[in-house]
Amino acid sequence: MQLLPxxxxxxxxxxxxxxxxxxxxxxxxxxxxxxxxxxDWSRCDKAKKRLAGAELSGGQFTDTDFSGSSLNGAxxxxxxxxxxxxxxxxxxxxxxxGADLSNALGSRARFVGANLTGAIMNKVEFSxxxxxGANLSEADLSKADLPxxxxxxxxxxxxxxxxxxxxxxxxQDATLVGADFHGAYTLLTRFEGSDxxxxxxxxxEQLEIACGDDETTLPPDLIRPASWPCGGSDTE
Numbered sequence: 001m002q003l004l005p006x007x008x009x010x011x012x013x014x015x016x017x018x019x020x021x022x023x024x025x026x027x028x029x030x031x032x033x034x035x036x037x038x039x040d041w042s043r044c045d046k047a048k049k050r051l052a053g054a055e056l057s058g059g060q061f062t063d064t065d066f067s068g069s070s071l072n073g074a075x076x077x078x079x080x081x082x083x084x085x086x087x088x089x090x091x092x093x094x095x096x097x098g099a100d101l102s103n104a105l106g107s108r109a110r111f112v113g114a115n116l117t118g119a120i121m122n123k124v125e126f127s128x129x130x131x132x133g134a135n136l137s138e139a140d141l142s143k144a145d146l147p148x149x150x151x152x153x154x155x156x157x158x159x160x161x162x163x164x165x166x167x168x169x170x171x172q173d174a175t176l177v178g179a180d181f182h183g184a185y186t187l188l189t190r191f192e193g194s195d196x197x198x199x200x201x202x203x204x205e206q207l208e209i210a211c212g213d214d215e216t217t218l219p220p221d222l223i224r225p226a227s228w229p230c231g232g233s234d235t236e
Contacts, residue, residue: 037056041064045065046069047069048068057078057095062081065084067086068088071094073093081101084104087106088109089106089110095114095115097115097117099116104126107129109130111129113133114131114135117135122141122144123144127147127149128149129146130149132153132154133152134154136155140159143163144161146166147166152172152174161179162181163184164184164185168188171190172193176195177199178200188211190211191212192216193215194217196219202222207224211229216228
């Protein structure tokens with residue numbers, strides 16, 4: 001039997017060692033898996049799907065495309081939805097309590113009556129989204145982009161709106177006890193009928209560029225701007 005020269009043996013050993021040390025590739029998301037708790041659909045194309053009432057709690061949906069899909073009444077408690085595409089998605093009455101939607105895109109998405117209690121919504125882009133009647137108590141909306149969003153009758157108690165863009169958003173009759181408006185952009189934000197008396201870090205400057213009426217209740221240290229009401233055309 002012919003023996004390999006020492007230099008050839010060394011090369012083969014190095015190659016074998018390199019193969020053994022190669023990192024194990026991450027498990028691929030199973031895009032064909034059926035809806036179930038904890039399903040991993042990260043980076044999957046789920047656009048224009050009918051998923052109403054689906055049980056997806058604890059699921060992984062990072063970078064998933066749900067645009068145009070129906071998720072009405074879906075269970076998404078504690079789901080990871082970072083950078084999820086929710087453009088024109090309907091999530092009416094869905095349960096997203098404790099979900100992480102950081103950096104999600106949701107222009108014209110519908111969350112009517114949805115449960116978003118304690119949801120993480122940092123830097124979401126929800127222009128013209130409909131969140132009327134939604135429960136956003138304890139939600140973190142820091143730096144959220146919500147221009148012209150509809151939040152009428154929503155529960156924003158103890159929500160964090162620090163540096164959020166809520167320009168021209170509709171917050172009529174919203175519950176705002178403990179809501180933190182530090183640095184929020186309130187150009188033509190609609191506060192008609194809202195009780196702001198227990199809101200946090202709201203400034204006179206924010207009120208001066210917002211909209212309200214005689215039914216708007218203010219914190220004791222702020223005064224009603226002379227420019228109120230703003231008229232009905234500012235939300236168009």
